[in-house]
Amino acid sequence: MAGIDHGQQRRRIVQALGAASALGALGAAAPAFAQSTKLKVGFMLPYTGTYAALGRAIENGFKLYVNEQGGKLGGREIEYFTVDDESEPAKAADNVNKLIKRDNVDVIVGTVHSGVQMAIVKAARDNNTLLIIPNAGVDEATGPLCAPNIFRVSFSNSQPGLAMGIVAALRGYKTAVTITWKYAAGEQSIGGFKETFEKGGGKVLKELYVPFPNVEFQALLTEIASIKPTCTYAFFAGGGAVKFVKDYAAAGLKDKVPLLGAGFLTDGTLDAQGGAADGLLTTLHYADNLTTPRNTAFRLAYAKAYSSKADVYAVQGYDSAQLLGIGLRAVGGDIGQRPLLIRAMAAAEIDSPRGKITLSPSHNVVQDFYLRKVENGENKSIGLAAKSLADPGRGCTMG
Ligand code: BEZ
Numbered sequence: 001m002a003g004i005d006h007g008q009q010r011r012r013i014v015q016a017l018g019a020a021s022a023l024g025a026l027g028a029a030a031p032a033f034a035q036s037t038k039l040k041v042g043f044m045l046p047y048t049g050t051y052a053a054l055g056r057a058i059e060n061g062f063k064l065y066v067n068e069q070g071g072k073l074g075g076r077e078i079e080y081f082t083v084d085d086e087s088e089p090a091k092a093a094d095n096v097n098k099l100i101k102r103d104n105v106d107v108i109v110g111t112v113h114s115g116v117q118m119a120i121v122k123a124a125r126d127n128n129t130l131l132i133i134p135n136a137g138v139d140e141a142t143g144p145l146c147a148p149n150i151f152r153v154s155f156s157n158s159q160p161g162l163a164m165g166i167v168a169a170l171r172g173y174k175t176a177v178t179i180t181w182k183y184a185a186g187e188q189s190i191g192g193f194k195e196t197f198e199k200g201g202g203k204v205l206k207e208l209y210v211p212f213p214n215v216e217f218q219a220l221l222t223e224i225a226s227i228k229p230t231c232t233y234a235f236f237a238g239g240g241a242v243k244f245v246k247d248y249a250a251a252g253l254k255d256k257v258p259l260l261g262a263g264f265l266t267d268g269t270l271d272a273q274g275g276a277a278d279g280l281l282t283t284l285h286y287a288d289n290l291t292t293p294r295n296t297a298f299r300l301a302y303a304k305a306y307s308s309k310a311d312v313y314a315v316q317g318y319d320s321a322q323l324l325g326i327g328l329r330a331v332g333g334d335i336g337q338r339p340l341l342i343r344a345m346a347a348a349e350i351d352s353p354r355g356k357i358t359l360s361p362s363h364n365v366v367q368d369f370y371l372r373k374v375e376n377g378e379n380k381s382i383g384l385a386a387k388s389l390a391d392p393g394r395g396c397t398m399g
Pocket of ligand 1 (some may be wrong): 185237
């Protein structure tokens with residue numbers, strides 16, 4: 001795939017894993033950090049608006065892992081601080097400063113929305129604050145704005161689109177219309193789809209956009225009906241995804257123009273979408289029916305703790321805590337030992353419910369992307385869409 005040097009990726013991962021084993025020994029020997037203060041974790045997440053459920057699932061997943069460790073990471077108890085970012089980029093700089101300057105947190109876990117993420121990344125770089133991104137895929141965070149103190153456990157926006165473009169071309173679709181919100185996540189997702197779909201012989205006839213978080217889709221659905229592409233590719237998530245999938249079916253398009261999507265279109269949304277989502281194909285780095293003991297145990301524990309089904313956002317929250325735990329163990333809980341902490345995190349092999357994952361040199365996950373089909377209220381994997389897909393990390397120099 002263009003821009004992905006797999007050989008180089010592999011060599012750097014092997015080097016990183018070498019460092020990991022060395023750190024494993026160090027971590028085991030590291031004395032427990034002799035201090036009674038709690039480690040301050042700041043959640044900057046959406047708790048209101050179209051992405052509210054995503055923010056809540058990330059926090060739930062994070063806390064589930066911490067609770068499974070007896071409430072501690074690297075021997076340190078955790079104190080939580082919370083800011084509702086409302087998925088509102090205009091308020092993001094002020095909001096992140098509440099965590100950094102007012103609450104003096106040791107690490108920020110945030111966020112969901114790519115536009116808000118840009119402000120958090122900037123603040124983390126300016127203040128050298130440790131940052132774990134639990135969802136937002138904005139390509140720049142692990143591209144030109146990458147930094148040693150910035151880690152992402154989710155994906156980059158182009159990845160699910162790259163995977164779906166391959167699938168759509170292989171399935172013989174010749175033309176597509178794309179539709180999304182007009183902001184980085186949607187645009188970059190469409191960019192990924194277009195890249196591989198057109199490389200595979202397809203043609204994107206039109207890119208349709210609505211402002212975020214607008215859900216007035218009617219005029220654009222009429223346009224899709226008149227263009228008559230062989231498929232539609234969409235990026236929406238949360239409350240907006242629920243509305244879009246229902247409107248697409250209600251407009252009578254579902255049986256005429258197959259709807260394909262980045263997996264967010266149907267993740268954490270199926271109960272609300274009902275029959276309108278049945279049969280939809282999406283690509284994502286997680287599926288509900290992965291039958292590994294790890295995923296089965298995770299889904300059971302999550303359902304027990306929160307009386308709701310785990311989704312990809314819960315997985316990413318859980319893995320954010322796992323990554324922090326790996327770093328803290330290597331330094332015996334002393335988060336001030338920054339170089340050692342960062343080396344351990346960069347070299348981490350995380351036993352995720354999605355499968356074992358590692359990080360690329362730009363601190364983004366290298367992972368498999370599943371082709372999923374909605375069946376009986378679940379996103380079921382029906383095969384691999386892309387194996388060990390790495391973020392191209394374009395423009396990233398760690399310095
Ligand atoms: C984003 O803004 O990066 C995003 C939001 C929801 C789901 C996936 C990505």
